[in-house]
Amino acid sequence: EAGVTQSPTHLIKTRGQQATLRCSPISGHTSVYWYQQALGLGLQFLLWYDEGEERNRGNFPPRFSGRQFPNYSSELNVNALELEDSALYLCASSLRGAGANVLTFGAGSRLTVL
Amino acid sequence: GEDVEQSLFLSVREGDSSVINCTYTDSSSTYLYWYKQEPGAGLQLLTYIFSNMDMKQDQRLTVLLNKKDKHLSLRIADTQTGDSAIYFCAERFNAGNNRKLIWGLGTSLAVNP
Numbered sequence: 001e002a003g004v005t006q007s008p009t010h011l012i013k014t015r016g017q018q019a020t021l022r023c024s025p026i027s028g029h030t031s032v033y034w035y036q037q038a039l040g041l042g043l044q045f046l047l048w049y050d051e052g053e054e055r056n057r058g059n060f061p062p063r064f065s066g067r068q069f070p071n072y073s074s075e076l077n078v079n080a081l082e083l084e085d086s087a088l089y090l091c092a093s094s095l096r097g098a099g100a101n102v103l104t105f106g107a108g109s110r111l112t113v114l
Numbered sequence: 115g116e117d118v119e120q121s122l123f124l125s126v127r128e129g130d131s132s133v134i135n136c137t138y139t140d141s142s143s144t145y146l147y148w149y150k151q152e153p154g155a156g157l158q159l160l161t162y163i164f165s166n167m168d169m170k171q172d173q174r175l176t177v178l179l180n181k182k183d184k185h186l187s188l189r190i191a192d193t194q195t196g197d198s199a200i201y202f203c204a205e206r207f208n209a210g211n212n213r214k215l216i217w218g219l220g221t222s223l224a225v226n227p
Contacts, residue, residue: 004156041219042217042219042220043202043220045217090156092156101145101206102162103157103215105149
């Protein structure tokens with residue numbers, strides 16, 4: 001079974017540009033989560049999508065946005081990039097419902113803003 | 115507010131046991147998780163424990179949960195150099211119609227030969 005896949009692996013942008021990151025969840029998972037992992041700051045929750053809808057949002061400005069497609073894959077968009085947006089962006093997927101709903105993570109997309 | 119705290123660093127010798135500790139604040143937690151992150155990689159689930167359990171063992175890993183003190187620990191027996199990684203504790207609890215997942219900052223485990 002394929003795991004959570006993220007693309008691109010690395011992305012280099014300059015300040016003010018836009019970045020788009022993509023995530024394909026594990027087959028059968030309907031929930032997709034996005035996290036930002038900047039150096040020294042641990043995992044910061046960005047967005048949670050389930051069944052195509054945004055279910056929860058972390059404490060990030062509106063220039064961080066995303067969507068979930070009918071096949072449950074997801075896209076994270078970051079507009080007007082700032083230097084401090086440089087980080088590893090992790091996507092995770094899970095089932096939704098009763099139970100542990102364990103998150104399975106992708107390997108991440110490393111965004112560097114110059 | 116909700117918070118999960120971990121010590122940031124732990125150094126052990128190869129073959130010794132490692133104990134990574136985590137404290138949390140929300141008493142309505144349902145599940146608690148331990149994840150491992152190796153350099154340059156995503157997070158990998160190690161184990162999880164339901165909040166009505168006190169202990170869970172899985173090969174070299176032992177999870178202990180003290181609900182009274184809101185304390186969770188992960189013990190790794192016979193620690194190997196391949197165990198060097200960052201270990202994250204996470205707490206899940208219900209918040210209205212949503213489930214929230216709160217993460218610790220991670221404990222960086224260094225295993226010395």
